[in-house]
Amino acid sequence: MLIKELTLAEGISGDEFDIRNKIKTEINNNLFDVFTDSMGNLFATKKEKKESINVMVTAHMDEVGLMITLINDNGTLKFKTIGSIDERVLASKRFFIGPQLIPGVIGTKPIHLLEGDEKKQPLKAKELYIDIGCNSKEQAQQLVQPGDYAYFDTEFIEMENQMIKSKAFDNRVGCSLIIDLLMENYNINLQACFTAQEEIGSRGAGPAARRIKPDCTIILEGTTCCDVPHTEGHNIVAKINGGPVISIIDKATIANRKFFDFVTEIAKKNNIKYQIKEGIYGRNDSAPIQASENGIPTIVISVPCRYIHSPSSVMSLNDYNETAKLIKALLNELNYEIIGG
């Protein structure tokens, strides 16, 4: 399964080498021009040009993770988080560190030795460290360096009911959707971009948009969905098996209304179940893209994923398939009139 390969690839913001190479291998055929830029964005544009609009479809390929900041005298490693991670998910987890993928663990004090209400105090990242089994700084220095990235060591699991579990569905699910899209023909000029460094503030997307100068952009994401116990109303954001999530507003952008209405119409016309993102949460590559050049109409379409930014994220292949259907239908019907010239 392509999504499995993509989620298990390494690619924390700024270290997208492995995921970029995996995607390159997937899209390597003579129908596309494939190239990269200095930010690490990866582009694929169809060689054949049509008399039609240029539609950029993007998905960021980076993921959240850790970076080693210091090697302690006893050979353990201090770290900081890259991207937004709930530091409470780090305890009792496995990691791969640096280019050699050295295995390590983050352990915690045994429960037997906790004092007072220590058990009630959530663990902070700065109290934790990674243990790679070295007993001295000198030994550890042979294997890892400050600045090395540390990746969650997690498995891809096929759960019940077409549900799957892995790390980095945000946003390898978007990357997988684009790779699927590229295999078909549309009446528009499709410009695909796998962006870098979204998780630390959408750094790659702006330069990418200003290079491509598209007429409009569809941003594909794996977005949070919190349809779980103790969460109510709009705070659930979206539901698993509710179909593709279409954003009308987030913390940094408001969707182009004409574009938004068009997307929902297409969904209805094609009997594709969709949902509108509830609440005003999160931000993504749409912000720098929308504000690029003279302003670019954007729409964000996401696959709902539970527990994003953790090593155990969960999503449904049904939602993936519905999202793929919607985007293909969109690409077949987009034209100058919709985008408003």
Place this chain on the structure above:
Amino acid sequence: MKDNLKTLSLFSAPPGREDFAANLISEIFSKYCDSVTVDNFNNVCGIKKTGIENSKKIALYAHMDEIALMVTDIDNHGFISFISIGGVDPRILLSQEVIIHGKREVYGVIGTKPPHLQIDNESKEIIIEKLYIDIGMTREQINGIIRVGDYITFKGKWIELQNNIVSSKSLDNRAGVTVLIEVMKELSEDSLDSQIIFNATTQEEVGLRGATINAYTVEPDLAIVVDAGFGDMSGLDKDETFILGKGPAIGIGPNMHPVLSKELINYAKQNNIPYQIDVEPGNTGTEAWTIQISKIGVPVLLISIPLRYMHTTVETISLDDVIASAKLISGFIRHIQGRLEELMCL
């Protein structure tokens, strides 16, 4: 040795359902013991016989159960609530992978709210009653497969770190069970004066229950308990932890037989087997505590394998310590043959 430890650690044996693993352990024990039985409490008991009538009984103990969770409720959307069985720190639970032992095994993850949705003044305390397991099934689908009261175990992974150090779930106390297997292998060709009884015991994590039953039945003349001891890590005092790779910790204090523990330390010293001292002023929190006062009283020795991050899914030990523990115990058993009566006298 490594393969046994890996297989054993990844097996599920929650307190009360050690029968999940009892067959596997019986099978391994059968290779090296003259007889193997499983009692009413799922304790697996392998005997190396002597052929001598009324020979002394040296019993080795390592518990095979592990900390676990249990289903308390299933909500209308199929999310599963749970409680802990044994000492589980709620702070290790977020984003953890588990196996629910229902009619069949079902995989699940413990959910966590993504940082994007957390409100600034929201309490960050992790309360076990508020956590839930996501198995991706609806309430209707779950009917007949998972019930309240079903066991949940952690899904771990075996990984090898530097310096012969390994990390996995349940090394507390599959490392101890592995030591027992190494001792029975080592002694399998010996003809000894005393019977050796190898016990993989149950329900230790909920109160030393399996060993209590077993000691009553077995009536050992000497019991050697092998368990995990706290490994060195920053944030813990040096006097309550043991350094990984520096050998097993030999317990001294009122829970241990004073003459025999001294003899064990001398044996290690004279034979250049690395060891550390585990000073225990009272309750050792191990099976040694219950076995010592079984029936008319049993002399007890305690050997602890240094283990970091106890009761997490990344328990970490040095394989060198497993090997040294087995060497120490098998050598010591040979060393005290014919002298047990004399050493036991106070």
